[in-house]
Amino acid sequence: MASNRPAPQAPFAPSQYGTETFGYGTYRTDEGPWEEWNPTEDSIRPLRGRHRVAKQRGGGGLARSSAVLGVGVIAAVGAGGMASANTGKPPVSISMPDLPSVGSLLGDGAGAQATKGSATALSSVGVTEADSAEGTADAGEALRNRIMAQAEQQQGQAETKAVAAAVSAADQEVADAAAKAEKEAAARAAAAKEKAEAAAKKKAEEARLAALAKQYTLPTSSYTVTGTFGQAGSMWSSGYHTGLDFAAPTGTLIKAVHTGTITEAGWAGSYGYRTILTLDDGTELWFCHQSSISVSVGQKVNTGDVIGRVGATGNVTGPHLHLEVHSGGASSGIDPMAWLRGKGLNP
Structure with a gap:
């Protein structure tokens, strides 16, 4: 200074x-x-x-x-x-x-x-002391007012944030509920669609099998299934059963399962008298242990035509028709029960 x-x-x-x-x-x-x-x-x-x-x-x-x-x-x-x-x-x-x-x-x-x-x-x-006290009181009041204003501002901001958070949570809850409802609706629609498609597919298959059933027929009537494909046993030379057995009285008619051509008819050792019917797709049907044969090689037959009679020739324990199915000329056969069911037939 x-x-x-x-x-x-x-x-x-x-x-x-x-x-x-x-x-x-x-x-x-x-x-x-x-x-x-x-x-x-x-x-x-x-x-x-x-x-x-x-x-x-x-x-x-x-x-x-x-x-x-x-x-x-x-x-x-x-x-x-x-x-x-x-x-x-x-x-x-x-x-x-x-x-x-x-x-x-x-x-x-x-x-x-x-x-x-x-x-x-x-x-x-x-x-004077009064003036000093008044100035100090005014400054304190101004500071208090500023503190209160700041507190109110902070409280307002906190309340605004709380309201915004609540609104956001509510919006998220609504969005989740809408997404869940949409997902459930989509799942129900997919299930209904799948069910409808399955029903339609089943109906179409039934219609197809019904149509095939008109083109195919069981090989005999008044029968009892006594042996199925794949059964194990010492009575079969291969160690297991290779066909489907229809037990019926001797002389019961044997019919052509489907339209085809006779490619073999005669004696076949342990099969006895056997007739082979070859279909247009190359599938061979073997009719074995016949007592008699009613067709000759090269003959065209239609579904239901008589091709022979049930007998007990060959390696048998009683009169029955032994049916084998060979797909595409293979020497080993397939399950005749499944093949017949695939054609709309239920043995």
Whole structure:
């Protein structure tokens, strides 16, 4: 903080009024007469960055510097009060360094005995305790209002977030429910479609088998199935049964299962009398153990035509028809039961 230069010592002249104290109706020996002070441009020009006090001559200079200092103090106090009143904030203490006494400015021995200046804050000069308390209360109220406003804002933001989260959760729940309902509807539609397709397929197969049943027929009637394909036993030379046995009385008619050509008719060893009917797709049907044969090789027959009679010729234990099915001319046969069912027949 800038400080004023100390004023030069005023010239001294003896007083004709005695040694009485200044200010009590008489004159002191050091009271005058004073030399007139005529300031010039050089003497009052301030220095850059600091205040400059022009040279003082005589007691009038001291009085003038004291007056300037007092005006500065009043201005500082007024500025501090205006700042406190304008901003609403508590006054800020501004400490001033101790100023030397008037005696020290004069440079005589009286300065050593003079009282030093106090460090009283300029901003508190002229400010009462009530004003300070009021300023502090206003600042506290303003701070409280700001805190309450911030708390309300944060609470509003929290409530907004909570509402947004609840809305999002509800939307997600609705979306999940819609997706689940759509998935269930799609599953029901797929199941219904599959069921309808299965029913249609079954119906179509039944129609196909019905149509085939008109083209195919069982080889005999009044029978009992006594042996199935694949049965194991020592009575068969291959170790297992290779056909389907229809037990029936001797002489029971044997019919052509489907339209085809007779490719073999005669004795066949353990098969006894055997007739082979070859269908148009190359499938061979073997009718074995006949008591008699009613067709010849190369003869065309239709479904249901009589081709022989049930007997007990060959390796048998009783009269029956032994039927084998050979697909594509293969020597090993396939299951005649499954083949007949595939043609719409149920032995």
